[in-house]
Amino acid sequence: MDISVIQNIVYIFSSILFITGIKMLGREDTAVKGNFLSALAMLVAVLVTFINISDPLILVAGIGFGAAIGSLIALKVKMTSIPEMVALFNGFGGLATFLIAWSEFNSTPDNLFQHILIMTTVYIGGITFTGSLIAYGKLAEKIQIVKTSFITKLFTTIFYISLAFLVYSALVTPILATNFEFFTVLLVLTLIGGIGFVLPIGGGDMPVVISLLNSFSGIAAAFAGLLLLNNVLIVAGSLVGASGLILTIIMAKAMNRSIGNILFVGYASASSSNSAEEQGEVNPINVSDAYLILENASSVLIVPGYGMAVAQAQHVVRELGELLEENGTEVKYGIHPVAGRMPGHMNVLLAEANVSYDVLAEPEDVNPTMDSVDVAVVIGANDVVNPSATEEPGSPIYGMPIIEVHNAKTVFVLKRSMSSGFAGVQNPLFFKQNTRMLFGDAKDSIGGIVSEFKD
Amino acid sequence: MEDYILLGFVLILSIYLGLELISKVPSTLHTPLMSGANAISGIALVGALLLSVDSQLQTALAFLAVTFASINVFGGYLVTNRMLKMFKKK
Numbered sequence: 250m251d252i253s254v255i256q257n258i259v260y261i262f263s264s265i266l267f268i269t270g271i272k273m274l275g276r277e278d279t280a281v282k283g284n285f286l287s288a289l290a291m292l293v294a295v296l297v298t299f300i301n302i303s304d305p306l307i308l309v310a311g312i313g314f315g316a317a318i319g320s321l322i323a324l325k326v327k328m329t330s331i332p333e334m335v336a337l338f339n340g341f342g343g344l345a346t347f348l349i350a351w352s353e354f355n356s357t358p359d360n361l362f363q364h365i366l367i368m369t370t371v372y373i374g375g376i377t378f379t380g381s382l383i384a385y386g387k388l389a390e391k392i393q394i395v396k397t398s399f400i401t402k403l404f405t406t407i408f409y410i411s412l413a414f415l416v417y418s419a420l421v422t423p424i425l426a427t428n429f430e431f432f433t434v435l436l437v438l439t440l441i442g443g444i445g446f447v448l449p450i451g452g453g454d455m456p457v458v459i460s461l462l463n464s465f466s467g468i469a470a471a472f473a474g475l476l477l478l479n480n481v482l483i484v485a486g487s488l489v490g491a492s493g494l495i496l497t498i499i500m501a502k503a504m505n506r507s508i509g510n511i512l513f514v515g516y517a518s519a520s521s522s523n524s525a526e527e528q529g530e531v532n533p534i535n536v537s538d539a540y541l542i543l544e545n546a547s548s549v550l551i552v553p554g555y556g557m558a559v560a561q562a563q564h565v566v567r568e569l570g571e572l573l574e575e576n577g578t579e580v581k582y583g584i585h586p587v588a589g590r591m592p593g594h595m596n597v598l599l600a601e602a603n604v605s606y607d608v609l610a611e612p613e614d615v616n617p618t619m620d621s622v623d624v625a626v627v628i629g630a631n632d633v634v635n636p637s638a639t640e641e642p643g644s645p646i647y648g649m650p651i652i653e654v655h656n657a658k659t660v661f662v663l664k665r666s667m668s669s670g671f672a673g674v675q676n677p678l679f680f681k682q683n684t685r686m687l688f689g690d691a692k693d694s695i696g697g698i699v700s701e702f703k704d
Numbered sequence: 705m706e707d708y709i710l711l712g713f714v715l716i717l718s719i720y721l722g723l724e725l726i727s728k729v730p731s732t733l734h735t736p737l738m739s740g741a742n743a744i745s746g747i748a749l750v751g752a753l754l755l756s757v758d759s760q761l762q763t764a765l766a767f768l769a770v771t772f773a774s775i776n777v778f779g780g781y782l783v784t785n786r787m788l789k790m791f792k793k794k
Contacts, residue, residue: 267744267747268725270740271725271740271744272725274733274736274737274740274741275728275729275733275737277730277733280733280740280788281789284736284743287740287781288781291777291781294750295750295753298750302753307763307766308752308753308770310767311752311766311768311770311771312771312774314774315770315771315772315774315775315776315777315778316774316778318779319775319776319779319780320779323780323782324782326783328787328790331783331787335742335783338739338746338775338779338780338783339742339745341773341775341776341779342746342748342772342780344768345746345769345770345773345776346748346769348765348768349751349752349769352755352762353755355761355765356762362708463738463745466745467741467744469745470745470747470748471715473748473751474711475715477751477754478707478711479751479754480714481747481750482751483711483718485744485745485747486745487718487719487721487722488744489744490722491718491721491722491723492722495727495729496734499731586731586734591734591738593731593732593735593736593737593738596731596732596733596734596735597735597787597790600732600787600790600791609732
């Protein structure tokens with residue numbers, strides 16, 4: 250039998266493993282096994298590809314090099330840095346497809362369709378690469394740039410130019426695509442365009458961007474598969490494209506905004522109509538009073554947000570939860586899908602701190618019984634608990650599903666200062682009768698309550 | 705051209721399959737799913753291995769593509785595994 254036939258049969262086997270793997274990855278009890286199956290699928294596909302490679306030395310060196318770097322990063326990284334690590338790895342996947350398509354251009358493709366495919370693959374791969382790098386920089390807080398700054402506008406403009414350039418070259422005058430100088434311009438424009446794609450998007454919208462870039466890296470791999478006539482690339486790439494798309498849609502829905510609005514408009518255009526003056530005064534509280542109220546509560550809902558991640562407070566939060574349970578209090582965690590900087594961010598942090606996942610509840614599970622909750626403790630969350638989303642039709646976040654902590658008997662809000670959330674919208678929750686503000690670093694505040702419990 | 709049509713067929717069906725398979729994922733698993741899917745996109749590694757290496761430029765491109773795809777594969781799977789190991793019910 251021909252070697253390529255054997256290879257293709259093994260590729261089909263590998264595709265089945267990928268499909269089973271990603272299916273199992275979507276369920277709590279089978280997720281570890283699912284990840285293992287998909288790694289096995291990768292191993293099988295890579296090994297069988299080596300059969301007819303005549304000079305494997307340099308390629309094996311590349312794999313060894315990449316494996317060393319990748320493993321080192323993966324095993325060293327702190328769990329709190331997971332969002333930026335995922336972004337970085339994703340960018341490297343995009344870069345690989347970008348390079349593949351570039352190399353294929355140099356193998357002098359013989360038909361127009363291949364040219365268009367090469368340009369599209371270069372484009373998606375390149376946007377994924379530099380876009381993910383910017384997302385990495387933003388998540389690691391290495392890039393802090395204002396949306397309205399000149400640099401952001403410049404890069405955003407180049408992004409639109411690059412997009413127009415791709416559409417023009419692929420659809421209007423595809424013959425130009427065979428031109429080397431023209432192709433070089435595309436390479437450069439694409440890489441700069443990727444920067445401009447992500448630069449204007451704010452930190453709070455990162456869950457959407459990361460999911461979308463994840464989807465892009467899959468689509469880029471699938472297109473590279475079309476280019477190389479390789480079916481396992483197409484199947485695996487499409488699965489990633491689909492899963493990224495689903496996450497993107499879930500995130501956008503959780504913010505009640507369209508994907509287009511998140512990517513290209515942002516909150517800035519929807520500037521708040523309500524001014525701060527009508528809000529009234531806040532009621533601060535100190536650690537010992539907070540402790541007394543918590544000690545007498547029979548049910549407590551903890552609502553974490555990005556602030557908990559920043560303060561690294563997840564471990565003391567878990568400790569507080571355990572002490573409350575020992576005290577006979579029912580403790581639950583209300584997790585909003587877009588709390589944090591990536592999909593499921595809060596879940597990962599709390600899992601790292603050893604919080605059992607069956608006490609983590611979604612907004613629709615906790616909202617109906619909110620009025621029976623004695624104390625809702627909001628830790629570094631803001632927009633996801635803003636009652637304007639249900640009460641003020643004029644608010645930019647009106648319609649966004651929130652965790653309705655304002656319906657609880659008492660609300661503690663742990664916050665460093667009175668600044669507004671990412672959306673720049675005032676939060677009337679802080680001024681409600683049943684709200685007590687516990688100012689200061691979340692880790693210190695919770696730590697204070699924990700030591701009061703221990704005394 | 706027939707190849708492309710057949711493979712395009714595979715592409716569409718796989719996307720549809722992916723959408724069906726993962727449409728009801730619990731939010732606890734959003735991050736591991738994303739990170740695991742990200743590792744799968746390292747399948748570009750297979751593509752990188754298939755590149756022709758006739759010129760110096762192409763050899764360099766293939767080497768870089770293999771290296772970066774490998775970082776994606778190894779880093780992605782290991783991080784996902786580390787994360788999933790933390791999720792447990794008491």
